[in-house]
Amino acid sequence: MVGPRVVVIGAGPAGTRCAETLVAAGVRPTLIDENRRDGGQIYRRQPDNFRRSYGTLYGTEAGRAEAQHRAFDALLGHIDYFPDSLVWNISERSVCVLRESSLTEFPFDALVLCTGATDRLMPIKGWNLAGTYSLGGAQVALKAQACAIGRQVAFIGTGPLLYLVAAQYLKAGAGVAAVLDTSPWSLRLAALPKLLAVPRALLNGVALTLALRRAGVPMESGVEPLEIGGSPDGGVAGLSFKDAGGETRSVACDAVAMGYHLRPETQLADLARCEFHFDEATRQWLPRIDSQGRSSVAGVYLAGDGVRILGANAAEVSGRLAAMALLQDLGQPVDTAALAEQRRILSRLERFAQGLRQSFPWPAQLAARLPDDAVVCRCEAITAGELRHIVARTGAVEANRVKAFGRVGMGRCQGRYCANAAAEIVAHAANVPLEQVGRLRGQAPVKPLPMGAEADAP
Amino acid sequence: MKAVASDVLVVGGGIVGSSATFFLRQRGRSVTLLERGMVGQQASGVNFGNIRRQGRPLEHLALSNRASATWRRMNELVGEDVEHIAEGHIRVCYRDRPEILDDFVSYAREARIRGLDLEVVSGTALRQRFPFFGPEVLGGSYSPLDGHANPRLAAPALARAARRNGATVVENCEILHVEKNGDDFCVTSSDGRTFRAPALLVTAGAWSSRFATQFGEPVPLASHGPTMCVTEPVPYSIHCAVGVVSPVKEEDLYFRQIPRGNIIIGGGLRNPSYPDVCRAYVMPRNTLNQFRQIRRLAPELKRLHIIRVWTGVEGYLPDSQPIIGPSRTTSGLYYAFGFSGAGFQIGPGAGDVMAELIATGQTTTPIDVFDINRSAISTTS
Numbered sequence: 001m002v003g004p005r006v007v008v009i010g011a012g013p014a015g016t017r018c019a020e021t022l023v024a025a026g027v028r029p030t031l032i033d034e035n036r037r038d039g040g041q042i043y044r045r046q047p048d049n050f051r052r053s054y055g056t057l058y059g060t061e062a063g064r065a066e067a068q069h070r071a072f073d074a075l076l077g078h079i080d081y082f083p084d085s086l087v088w089n090i091s092e093r094s095v096c097v098l099r100e101s102s103l104t105e106f107p108f109d110a111l112v113l114c115t116g117a118t119d120r121l122m123p124i125k126g127w128n129l130a131g132t133y134s135l136g137g138a139q140v141a142l143k144a145q146a147c148a149i150g151r152q153v154a155f156i157g158t159g160p161l162l163y164l165v166a167a168q169y170l171k172a173g174a175g176v177a178a179v180l181d182t183s184p185w186s187l188r189l190a191a192l193p194k195l196l197a198v199p200r201a202l203l204n205g206v207a208l209t210l211a212l213r214r215a216g217v218p219m220e221s222g223v224e225p226l227e228i229g230g231s232p233d234g235g236v237a238g239l240s241f242k243d244a245g246g247e248t249r250s251v252a253c254d255a256v257a258m259g260y261h262l263r264p265e266t267q268l269a270d271l272a273r274c275e276f277h278f279d280e281a282t283r284q285w286l287p288r289i290d291s292q293g294r295s296s297v298a299g300v301y302l303a304g305d306g307v308r309i310l311g312a313n314a315a316e317v318s319g320r321l322a323a324m325a326l327l328q329d330l331g332q333p334v335d336t337a338a339l340a341e342q343r344r345i346l347s348r349l350e351r352f353a354q355g356l357r358q359s360f361p362w363p364a365q366l367a368a369r370l371p372d373d374a375v376v377c378r379c380e381a382i383t384a385g386e387l388r389h390i391v392a393r394t395g396a397v398e399a400n401r402v403k404a405f406g407r408v409g410m411g412r413c414q415g416r417y418c419a420n421a422a423a424e425i426v427a428h429a430a431n432v433p434l435e436q437v438g439r440l441r442g443q444a445p446v447k448p449l450p451m452g453a454e455a456d457a458p
Numbered sequence: 459m460k461a462v463a464s465d466v467l468v469v470g471g472g473i474v475g476s477s478a479t480f481f482l483r484q485r486g487r488s489v490t491l492l493e494r495g496m497v498g499q500q501a502s503g504v505n506f507g508n509i510r511r512q513g514r515p516l517e518h519l520a521l522s523n524r525a526s527a528t529w530r531r532m533n534e535l536v537g538e539d540v541e542h543i544a545e546g547h548i549r550v551c552y553r554d555r556p557e558i559l560d561d562f563v564s565y566a567r568e569a570r571i572r573g574l575d576l577e578v579v580s581g582t583a584l585r586q587r588f589p590f591f592g593p594e595v596l597g598g599s600y601s602p603l604d605g606h607a608n609p610r611l612a613a614p615a616l617a618r619a620a621r622r623n624g625a626t627v628v629e630n631c632e633i634l635h636v637e638k639n640g641d642d643f644c645v646t647s648s649d650g651r652t653f654r655a656p657a658l659l660v661t662a663g664a665w666s667s668r669f670a671t672q673f674g675e676p677v678p679l680a681s682h683g684p685t686m687c688v689t690e691p692v693p694y695s696i697h698c699a700v701g702v703v704s705p706v707k708e709e710d711l712y713f714r715q716i717p718r719g720n721i722i723i724g725g726g727l728r729n730p731s732y733p734d735v736c737r738a739y740v741m742p743r744n745t746l747n748q749f750r751q752i753r754r755l756a757p758e759l760k761r762l763h764i765i766r767v768w769t770g771v772e773g774y775l776p777d778s779q780p781i782i783g784p785s786r787t788t789s790g791l792y793y794a795f796g797f798s799g800a801g802f803q804i805g806p807g808a809g810d811v812m813a814e815l816i817a818t819g820q821t822t823t824p825i826d827v828f829d830i831n832r833s834a835i836s837t838t839s
Contacts, residue, residue, distance in 0.1 A: 089742050096742045103746060380718075394614065401496055404503065404610040407718075412690055412765050444740065448690060448763035451749045 003027060004330055007095055007106055009087050009268065010114030012040020013312045014304025014319035016072045018112050021323035023078045025332055030080040030106055032087055032097060038072040040116055041136060042312045044143045045069065057143060059168070060204045064312070089444035090271040093299075098449060104456045110299045110326050113268050114319060115306035119259035121417050122157070122366050123384070125374035126228030127258065131236030134417075135161045135259035139168065148174035150255025154239045156180040156225055158360040159261035160205060166217065166257075167208040176217045177253040180241055182260070182363045184222035194355030197348050198313075218251065220244065224366065228256050261360055262309045263420060269307070270442030272300050278435040281354075282309070283362055284420065285439040291343065293322035294329075301326055311356075314349040317342050364434075367424030376425060377418045379411020384425055391429040399438045402426055412448055415440045461652040462626065464488040466816055467645055469633060469669065470662030472502035473609075473802060474794045476616035477528070477809025478659055478816075480535070483623040485817040490626040490653050491617065492645065494665070495736065497629060498613025501663050502802065504770030505684060506712060506724035507609045508699055509803045510547050511574050512565070512601045515779070517827045518804070519572040524823050525807025529607065532806070536619040541608035541716065546698035548579075548588065550598035552754070558703050562599040576601050590696060590756045606699040606714045609802055616806070628653075636669060638788060657816050659792045661809075664733045664773035666795035674787045675830055678776055679796055683729035683738030683769035687745055689762040691719030701725070702755055711751040713759075721759065723748055728799075731771045738769040774798040775835050782808050782828035784815065792816060793830055 006022060008015050011033035022029045037045040043065040046052055054062035075081075082099060089096040094105040119134035126132070133141070133149045135157060141147045142165075152175040155166040166179045188195075195202045212219060222244035229250070230237035240250040269287040270276070275296035276285045286307065293301045303322040304315035320342050324334045370376070372385025390396060390406040399419070402408060408422045409415030415422070419440050427434040466482050468475045471493030479491040491497075509529055511522040532540050551558035559580060566576040579587065580597025588598070621627045632648040636658070643658040660669045664681040671677075694717050701712035702725070711725040726747045731738030745767050753760045775781065775796040785791035792815065794808045801808070807823075815821050 091739065091742050094742075105742070394618070398496070401499075404499075405614070410766070414766070443766045443768060444742070444745075445764060445767070448765050450760075450763050451689070451752055452760040453749065455743075455746045455750075 004109040005107060006030065006110045006112070006326065007032065007108040008112045008114060009033075009095065010040065010116055010304070010306065011035065011038035011072065011083070012114060012116050012304060012315065013043065013068060014306070014315040014322075015040070015112070015114035016068060016075070017316040017319035018114060018303055018323040019075055019079050020071055021320045022326070023075055025327050027327070028079060030082070032082045032085045032095065032106070034084075034086050036084050038083070039065070039069060041140070043068045044140065046144060050146065052146070059171070060207075061312075086447055087268060088446050088449050090268055096444070098453055101450065101453050102456050103453050108299075110301070110330070111272065112301045112303060112322050112326065113272070113306055114304045114315070115265040115268055117262035117264050117305035117309055118416060119161075120261050120263040120362065120420055121258065122260050122363060123370060123374055123376050123418065123421050124225045124228055124258070125371055126230065127256070128375045128378050128381070129228055129230045129232070129236050131230065131255040132228060133255065133257050135165045135257050138257035139165045142168055142172055146172075148172065149257060150236070150253065151175050152177040152253045153255045153257055154178050154180065154251050154253035155257050156239060156241070157259040158183045158363065159259065160356060160360070161259055161261070163205065163208045163212065167211050170212060170215055170217065176212070176215070178218040178220070178239070178251045179212055180223045180225070180239075181221045181360075182223055182225065182366070183360045184244065187361065188359040191355040191358040194351050194358065197351040197355065201352060224369075260362055261356070262305060264306045264309060266306065267414065267442040267446045269295065269302055271444060271446070273297055274300060274302070276439065281357060283364055283424075283434055292325035293318055294325050299329070310349055310353040314346055314353065317346045317349065321346065364424050367421050368428040370425065376422050377408040377411060379413050380407040382406060382408050387422060387425050388429045391426055397426060397430045397432055397437060399423055399426070399440050403440060409440050414443065414446070461644065461654045462490055464490045464626065464653070464655045466490075466657040466659060467492065467643060467653055467655040468659045468661060469645070470660065470665070470795070471497035471613065471617055471627070471629070472500060472661060472663050473498065473613040473616065473805035474797070474808045475659070475661035476613045476620065477806040478661060478794065478812045479625045479627070479809075480616045480620040480623070481810045481813030482816065483620050483625050485813055487817055488624070489620070490628065490655065491620070492631045492633060492647070492653065493627070493629045494632045495630065497617040497627065498610070500736065501770050501772040501797075502613040502805065503609050504686065504768055505609050505772070505799070505802045506686065506722065507606045507714065507802060508547070508701070508712065509542065509544065509605045509607050510601070510699065510701070511604055511803065512547065512569065512576055512599055513549055513703065514800070514804070516568050516572060518779075519569060519574055520823050521807045521811060521825065522804050523573050524810060525804045526603065528806040528810060529803070532607070532612070536615040537622075538611075538615050540612045540615050542605065543607070543697065544603055544605040547601045547604035547701070548598045548698055549701045549703050550591065550595050551703050552594045552709070553596045555704060556596060559597045562597070566599060574601065590758060592754055592757045594754050604699070608716075612802075636672060638790075641790070643790065657790045657792065659794065659812055659816065661794050663795055664731070664771045666773060666793065670793060670830070673785055673791055675785060677781065677796065677830065677835055680774045681731045681733045681771050682774055682799070683731035683740070684724055684772060684799060685726050685729055685740055685744040685748060685767075686722065686724045686769060687748060687764040687767040688723070689721040689759070690765050692721070692762060694719055696721070700755070702751070708747055709751060711748060711755055713752070713756070721762065723752060723764075726751060729769045731769065733771050736771060738771050740767045740769045772799050777834035779834070780808065780828055781830045781835070782811065782825050783830065786831050
């Protein structure tokens with residue numbers, strides 16, 4: 001008998017642990033991953049001819065990274081693994097994949113989306129100059145290619161990744177011009193009880209900060225970003241900001257890494273027609289899931305940072321939980337003790353993630369203060385002023401309506417980098433709650449698709 | 459609650475309803491436009507954006523020419539830019555169907571009598587003027603004054619202009635109930651508002667049949683979704699709109715480039731659409747068919763990536779021709795719907811002619827061919 005067709009998308013912590021749980025239960029899943037190798041973003045593996053040690057590459061997370069990679073390697077032979085494969089659409093219970101410039105469909109009976117997260121970005125005037133990267137992008141350059149994005153890099157934004165990437169750059173020998181956090185210190189102190197839910201992670205964070213401080217890196221909290229300076233030809237030349245005392249200051253740098261914590265990659269969940277709800281705490285629209293990751297669509301499960309930003313450790317747990325939900329729904333027995341244990345771990349990690357959210361909030365207020373000549377949508381070069389003008393002239397408030405009139409979110413990135421901030425700008429300009437702006441409907445392809453690609457013979 | 463009273467109620471804020479509202483205001487009539495969602499959000503906003511007269515049935519050309527005149531003045535009429543580019547439209551055929559080139563010649567002869575000048579080109583002349591065509595392309599029919607415009611902007615701009623001129627435009631207005639009391643139509647919305655007028659114009663696209671049915675004129679209206687996609691931007695070099703003529707549905711493809719650089723591609727197989735939930739979904743196989751077809755039509759475009767696909771809910775009649783004109787059962791009731799995927803160009807002409815009909819009782823452009831009682835769409839056998 002042919003078993004149920006189970007497809008897992010993403011070979012990061014959630015996808016790997018999900019596949020592992022399925023294999024242990026006798027299911028042979030198909031695992032499709034956009035990356036060339038497993039590990040996701042956090043445990044991204046270096047190219048074959050690179051020889052950096054786990055300690056060098058992953059620092060305090062070396063043990064976890066190695067365990068993750070070993071677990072994945074053990075799955076080979078028990079899963080159908082398709083790396084370097086872009087899932088560009090989900091339609092009629094099939095996953096549409098671009099692989100080696102050919103187009104294939106994978107029909108599924110059950111689907112687990114472990115799509116991970118990308119940086120949540122707040123525009124700043126000048127962020128369209130060459131030399132501006134997201135924190136994640138800056139980290140990928142280092143992890144994958146052992147490259148720094150500049151000689152003197154200014155780090156700005158908020159969230160744990162701000163300190164982690166700056167410290168990794170420092171350790172790699174790159175110049176760190178400054179680490180500028182929009183969140184004030186007081187929030188971290190207030191969040192301490194929640195952060196203590198995972199003492200090791202808290203200590204790691206403190207250690208990163210201390211390492212940066214010991215190295216003499218200028219660090220500021222409670223800043224307001226003002227402008228990335230430079231020229232279209234020369235790229236980034238500096239960064240100005242208002243410090244916590246209200247004084248305008250600037251740092252010289254040739255690259256900027258920015259990010260305001262993370263946002264789940266939810267486009268595939270949307271294309272799978274999962275229901276979304278507005279999450280007031282993060283001011284984002286998120287797919288609706290139950291405690292084990294079941295979406296509103298039967299047979300579609302969501303796990304990891306692709307559905308909630310809870311971090312890599314929680315992603316492993318939620319990957320296991322989603323697999324258990326899937327197995328339960330297939331009528332297979334599930335170890336209830338193991339299930340309860342995973343849930344207990346997850347709730348502790350959720351508490352820690354709450355602490356992080358509280359410590360490093362999305363600075364929604366900055367969207368309102370963004371100058372009219374700052375570009376919001378970089379793909380289509382639409383400024384904050386143009387966006388505000390569309391709202392005033394047409395009365396458009398709903399995200400897709402604003403997109404139809406003003407092209408924001410209509411470019412290559414499909415709003416990944418601008419939609420959060422654009423929604424805040426529209427809500428402020430129209431004086432409506434953010435929830436009323438709604439969210440951009442997901443439209444295939446998730447990433448640009450070459451018209452030269454050939455469909456595989458059925 | 460007191461009913462909102464006006465001379466005319468227009469039901470459905472697509473390009474036809476918006477332009478009818480606009481032209482009724484120009485004729486001094488008070489108008490209320492009721493739209494269930496947002497103006498221009500459905501078929502009028504998701505279509506390809508063809509401003510194409512050639513290829514339409516010859517008896518449609520009078521109305522299409524009238525629409526063409528409106529399109530050329532559109533920016534001036536609505537006071538904003540709807541990105542109308544009248545830099546030509548070419549329809550081509552492939553080498554394996556040479557008889558279509560003969561059809562182009564005879565159509566051009568007939569069209570010229572009806573005020574549409576076309577030029578049939580093939581061979582070296584075709585390749586010099588349109589170097590992007592692939593070797594399978596045999597020849598084409600070129601219409602110099604046609605072109606394309608932005609569907610996302612046109613209907614909302616018309617409705618805004620109508621509103622500035624005194625029309626009442628009500629969005630997010632789901633109609634619960636319509637009845638005729640004496641001389642007046644009375645419309646009740648789901649949130650309890652009422653609207654009345656002695657004239658009612660149904661321009662509700664794929665959602666129109668329920669009104670026609672209620673007044674004893676059922677029509678076999680089906681709904682389908684077009685297949686659309688758009689490429690990443692590349693330098694602006696193709697100014698005319700391009701299409702293929704073929705009896706094979708898969709081969710039916712069209713594209714246009716906008717000054718921003720993106721190339722918009724439409725055509726081929728249609729998608730399932732669900733009027734009840736106002737949604738339609740692009741089937742991936744239809745997008746892949748477009749990839750195959752674009753590689754025949756303009757092979758160099760295969761180097762580009764598409765960045766987005768979309769579709770929408772369009773209303774189709776069995777003969778693919780719209781219903782435009784008065785009801786044959788109920789005085790004061792008028793229809794303009796069922797444009798069958800070809801309503802964007804002719805829409806402002808239809809709105810204009812309906813405004814004329816409602817305001818004066820007659821039309822200077824013949825519309826008999828679009829009558830609801832025509833045999834091709836009769837539901838009685």
